[in-house]
Amino acid sequence: MIRLVNMSKSFSTASGMVDALKHVNLTINDGDIYGIIGMSGAGKSTLVRCINMLEKPTEGSVILDDLPLESLSEVKLRAVRREIAMIFQGFNLLMQRNCIENIMLPLKFSHVPREQALARARELLELVGLPEKERAYPAQLSGGQQQRIAIARALATNPKVLLCDEATSALDPKTTHSILELIRDINRKLKLTVIVITHQMSVVQEICNRVAILENGTVVEEGEVDRVFSEPKARATQSLVYPEVADGTLDLTAPGTQCIRISFDGADAASKPLLADMILSCGIRASVLMASTRSIGDKTYGYMLLEIPGGPSDLAVAVDYLTGRPNIRVQITGSYDGKEPLA
Amino acid sequence: MNFANSFTTEKLQEAWDLIRSEFLLATWQTLYVTILSTLFAILIGMPLGMILVVGDKKGISPWPQPVIKAINVIINLLRSVPFLILVVVVIPLTRVIVGTAVGDVASIVPLVIAAFPFIARLVEGSLREVNPNIIEAAQSMGATPMQILFRVMLPESVPSLITNFTLAITTILGYTAMSGAVGGGGLGKIAITWGYNRYRYAILYAAVILLVVLVQLFQTIGSYLARKCDKRLRT
Numbered sequence: 007m008i009r010l011v012n013m014s015k016s017f018s019t020a021s022g023m024v025d026a027l028k029h030v031n032l033t034i035n036d037g038d039i040y041g042i043i044g045m046s047g048a049g050k051s052t053l054v055r056c057i058n059m060l061e062k063p064t065e066g067s068v069i070l071d072d073l074p075l076e077s078l079s080e081v082k083l084r085a086v087r088r089e090i091a092m093i094f095q096g097f098n099l100l101m102q103r104n105c106i107e108n109i110m111l112p113l114k115f116s117h118v119p120r121e122q123a124l125a126r127a128r129e130l131l132e133l134v135g136l137p138e139k140e141r142a143y144p145a146q147l148s149g150g151q152q153q154r155i156a157i158a159r160a161l162a163t164n165p166k167v168l169l170c171d172e173a174t175s176a177l178d179p180k181t182t183h184s185i186l187e188l189i190r191d192i193n194r195k196l197k198l199t200v201i202v203i204t205h206q207m208s209v210v211q212e213i214c215n216r217v218a219i220l221e222n223g224t225v226v227e228e229g230e231v232d233r234v235f236s237e238p239k240a241r242a243t244q245s246l247v248y249p250e251v252a253d254g255t256l257d258l259t260a261p262g263t264q265c266i267r268i269s270f271d272g273a274d275a276a277s278k279p280l281l282a283d284m285i286l287s288c289g290i291r292a293s294v295l296m297a298s299t300r301s302i303g304d305k306t307y308g309y310m311l312l313e314i315p316g317g318p319s320d321l322a323v324a325v326d327y328l329t330g331r332p333n334i335r336v337q338i339t340g341s342y343d344g345k346e347p348l349a
Numbered sequence: 350m351n352f353a354n355s356f357t358t359e360k361l362q363e364a365w366d367l368i369r370s371e372f373l374l375a376t377w378q379t380l381y382v383t384i385l386s387t388l389f390a391i392l393i394g395m396p397l398g399m400i401l402v403v404g405d406k407k408g409i410s411p412w413p414q415p416v417i418k419a420i421n422v423i424i425n426l427l428r429s430v431p432f433l434i435l436v437v438v439v440i441p442l443t444r445v446i447v448g449t450a451v452g453d454v455a456s457i458v459p460l461v462i463a464a465f466p467f468i469a470r471l472v473e474g475s476l477r478e479v480n481p482n483i484i485e486a487a488q489s490m491g492a493t494p495m496q497i498l499f500r501v502m503l504p505e506s507v508p509s510l511i512t513n514f515t516l517a518i519t520t521i522l523g524y525t526a527m528s529g530a531v532g533g534g535g536l537g538k539i540a541i542t543w544g545y546n547r548y549r550y551a552i553l554y555a556a557v558i559l560l561v562v563l564v565q566l567f568q569t570i571g572s573y574l575a576r577k578c579d580k581r582l583r584t
Contacts, residue, residue, distance in 0.1 A: 058489055087491035098486035101581045102504050112490040114500060143580040163490070 008034040008057065008167065008199070013066035015052050015223075026052040028223045029066070034216075036166075039193050039200045041214035041231065043207065043246060049223040050203045054169050057201065058090045059083055070167075088116060091160035095172035097152040099144040105131065105155050106140045112162045123162075130158035134188060150181035157188060161196070168192070170202045174209060179300055183307070186213045207246050208298075208308060211235070211269060219243045235309075236267065236337030248296065248311065256295060264321045265295065266312045268328060269335040272305040280334070281312075284327050290320040311339075355550035364551035371539060376559060378453040379535035383522045383563075386457050390464035390521070391514065397424070397465070398472025403498055409484065410494035424466040432463050432524050436531050453534025460528065464521050471513035475506040508579035515571025519564045526560055536560055 015027040026049045034040045044050050055061040057068055059075050068075045075086060091112075099108050106127050113123035131137045134154040144152050153173060160168060170189065174182040190213045193200050202214060210217050210231060218228040219242050226240035238244045248256065273280070285292060292312045299308035314321045321338070328336045354360070397420055404412030430438070436459040440450040443458040479502045487501045503510075529537025536556045544553030576582065 060485060060488060084491035084493065087489060090489075092486070092489040094482060094486060096480075096482050098480070098482045100483060100501065100505055102507060102579070104580075111487070111500065112492075115487075115490055115492045115496050145581045169489075 007036055007071060009069040011067040011069060013056060013063045015056060015061060016064045026223050030225055032218055032225060034199060034201060036199050037197055038216055039202060039214045041202045041210035041217040042220055043204055043210050043217060044220035046205060048220040050220055051171060054171050054203045057169060058087050058092060088163040089165050090167045090169060091165035092169040093156045093160050093173045095175045097156045099152055099156055101144050104141050104143050108155055109159045109162055111159060116163060126162060130161055134158045149177050150185060153185050167199045172203055189213060212307060236339055264314045265339045266314060266324060267309055267337045267339050269309045270299055270306040271333045272307060273333040288323050288327050290316055290323055355548060361551055364549060367552055368555055375536045375539045379525050382453050382456055382525050382535055383518060386460035386464060387518045387521050389461040390468045394465035394468025395472050397469035399498060401473045402476040403494060409497050424469055427466040432527055435459055435463050436528055451532040456528040456533030460521060460524055463524060464517060468517055471517060475509040475513055476502050478509055479505045508575045511571060511575040515568060518567050522564055
């Protein structure tokens with residue numbers, strides 16, 4: 007478990023002190039895939055660097071399993087850093103070393119015998135699905151492959167925590183998806199706690215179970231991803247979940263507005279025209295207010311915001327129909343408060 | 350004695366005789382003085398360059414800043430003294446180290462003193478070129494400053510170091526020729542004392558052409574090695 011307790015970080019710059027983080031309190035449980043999302047400049051990168059003390063918090067505490075990291079000596083801190091691995095947007099592999107040597111690097115740092123390190127590195131190449139790239143140099147690999155090697159390198163010392171700093175931001179959607187799948191896989195197989203820093207809502211939606219929204223160095227909202235997405239409270243969250251709402255082009259709070267937010271998490275879209283089916287078989291009306299979906303292979307990811315104009319009973323029918331479709335999550339939003347029974 | 354008279358059959362014959370008897374030794378002297386001076390200069394300059402980067406106040410293991418400032422001042426001071434003057438100024442030191450201030454071996458002392466600050470700056474430049482994100486990645490793995498220097502920064506900057514050492518060795522080769530004017534040995538001495546001072550221009554040009562060939566040779570080998578070992582260029 008990682009706890010950030012009243013953590014603040016200030017930098018002195020030419021134009022005076024800048025508060026990058028202000029009194030951040032977060033608890034990340036073992037096994038979580040915890041998303042930290044915010045616009046650029048919100049303090050995400052600083053926050054993640056405080057977790058492994060690459061940046062020292064000016065105030066407050068970072069507690070890893072009851073161990074306050076800010077009080078550790080440099081030597082002890084280095085030992086702890088082997089338990090908190092990190093991957094980056096730019097992969098940061100050694101360009102003059104081949105893949106196997108890159109993966110062995112953290113093992114060399116901790117003086118693991120060469121034979122043992124080699125065996126471990128080969129195991130990890132297998133895990134990330136690139137066993138044939140042992141002798142290849144990073145420059146010969148695609149971005150996605152480089153990130154896989156970086157993940158293998160991060161896992162070499164059997165860490166408890168994996169920090170991902172915009173790890174998929176330099177990748178195309180298809181590769182992003184495959185890397186996220188790999189991270190989820192590792193999270194399950196190795197019981198690894200993962201902290202994902204991103205500016206992309208889609209990344210949080212795809213793999214995170216909890217999320218914190220960071221704005222101007224402050225956590226403005228925190229909770230289960232489903233909850234945060236269905237009822238975004240803070241303005242920053244709303245502008246991430248529903249950019250049009252934040253723009254003022256869409257008003258979900260108008261009386262009587264009934265909306266459903268459908269998240270597609272690899273739904274089989276090619277063979278099943280979901281919306282058309284719902285409208286035809288249930289006989290209700292629905293209009294699409296917003297949609298941000300993308301297809302990867304024959305699967306759909308992303309979300310849609312539907313307005314159901316027909317009153318609570320139609321809303322109930324729609325929710326009923328959509329709930330239970332494979333790989334689709336349904337959330338009711340808009341001004342409907344949920345108190346009145348739906349059907 | 351004028352310029353055209355220097356290229357008569359007789360003069361050329363005389364030059365050819367001298368080239369056959371003296372040039373092999375002179376070339377050898379130039380080569381070993383250049384290579385030894387470069388090696389000693391790297392031995393002194395490289396650690397200084399590493400300290401300047403690692404010990405920088407924003408480096409991976411900051412040193413007391415007065416030490417860093419002192420190193421910088423010494424380097425700048427030595428870099429600003431013209432080589433010909435430096436050779437004369439360090440004569441007492443040369444006598445202490447070599448026993449004499451004249452000859453090819455003696456010229457190694459001023460050459461090293463002139464070249465190590467240059468090498469320190471080149472090494473500093475090469476190490477500063479290393480992607481700071483890669484260094485940060487190594488820190489996140491729990492690497493010590495020494496491990497970062499020797500397992501990350503130096504391996505990553507090898508192509509750049511080879512390019513810079515090539516630049517250094519060709520520069521030092523030029524300096525050896527200059528030291529020929531003030532008591533050093535090698536091709537520079539032949540060009541100046543046998544060729545220029547005695548109006549034997551054929552000998553002067555022969556020596557200059559040989560120096561040009563040597564510089565070309567070092568540059569070609571250095572560029573080839575730098576390209577060969579840079580793994581970023583592979584497709």
